[in-house]
Amino acid sequence: MSESFRVGTRGSALATTQTGWAATRLAEASGLQVETILVKTEGDVITGPLSQLGGTGVFAAALRQRLLDSGCDLAVHSLKDLPTTQPEGLVLAAIPEREDMRDALCARDGLTLAELPEGAKIGTGSPRRAAQLLAFRQDLQIVDIRGNVPTRLGRVKGTGATHDDGSVGRSVQGDLDAVILAAAGMRRLGLEAHITEYLDPAIMLPAPGQGALALEVRAAGSDHPALDRALAELDHLPTRLQVEAERALLAALEAGCAAPIGALARVQGGTLVLEAVACNPDGSETMRRSARASAATVAEARELGRSLAESMIADGAAVVAGLA
Template structure:
């Protein structure tokens, strides 16, 4: 009987798709079989906006506890959903190459952001997205929404009828002109045909870590030498440096993953460039800054994030973003 490892995941379509992709890649590298363990999290059962629930970290807590309790050997997260403080006893063993980092507009009648009518209703559960939308067009009406990707898409007029996989329930309202979702999740689910417009980072900076997956194990290892070796091979050095800079900025600003903060790092030659924005939740004020550093280590990437955050704090970013 061949050896297998257990991978923990939430039960949503996006979570199981992401987990399945990562697990099969690791199984191929390691030669191990894989067993999937479904874990129900607080964020899956408690209603209310993500901001009032304490941010998207509510989705990770139960999964991490299951990992600590040895109920699984590996957990797969959307990195943007993870709090920046790493729990004792756990380590991000691999961050594979990143998917599309951008936010995506999914609208009725294929209308672009500039073509949406005055007062258009746009759904998002993210204060970061809401603030940047209002900064771009103050006439938009932002509607706080929750639910899985098909449920959110079903809120858009006319779109629910085109989702023929049965994933949108009869309660779908079709009450919105558009929703904003992460392009990475749409692409992973094969729903990119519903994307009307990829929002350029000059309009909307993504969440720190957006588009990246985090593969987490116990600090002492997964319990499988072949899996630990596969995780090391699966890790992408450039992606790790980028997200380390973004998350260090978020941590230094003492902002949670539901705060109106955007950040995006990219490699430019030998340099790591980090862009960041802090927004007033109502979009009335934004502070956008960038910095770069010759970078070859994660320590240097983290220092770039911390130093840019400190300069933004000195200029009043905490007050702008309502974090003070």
């Protein structure tokens, strides 16, 4: 029997799908077998709104502890769920090429955001999404929701997605006009047919790191040289530069992944262009800024994020977003 590596993941359909995608590619490149370790995280068992937990990393802490305890060799995360401070003893060994980073509207009757009726109820658990929705349309009613993707889809009127996977946040079906979900997760689960509109970043900037995966190992390596080489091959430099700039901005703003902050970096030729928005939670005020720089290294990408954040702070972004 050939040597194997152990990959840790949450148990949700999206988490196991993402982990399976990464593990398959690493196994093919390394020649190793895969053993999957399911880990229940704090975010899987709490029942309150994520925005009120008072911290970040609720979907990552248990996975990271299992990794530090050598209970697995590799952990796969949604990068947007990770705190911006990297814990001692762990490194992000690979950030694969990014999926679609946009937010997606899943609405009844095929409606777009502009077509939803006045006072429409839209479900989201994200203060960032809620604030930008209200900035675009103050008449919308935002409903805080929890649960995995099928559970959330099941709350849209007439969606037909009535499967309830037993996750926290279970509720009656069909009580909302629409929900907002990450396009990347919908695509990875093969649920694109439920998307009625991909939201333009001009209306809604995504969360820093949205659409990207983070493959994390112990700083000393995974104990499998072939796996370490495969991780290096899977790392995608343009994606890493983008997300490093976005996360550096978030860190400099001293904001967590639940803050009403959006950011999106794109590589254009030899230039990295970073857009960011800070919103009042009720959408009544937004501050949107952009910056660009030649960024060929991670250090340069981080500096772009930091410098844009400092400029926004000087203009009052922390006050706008309720961070000060």
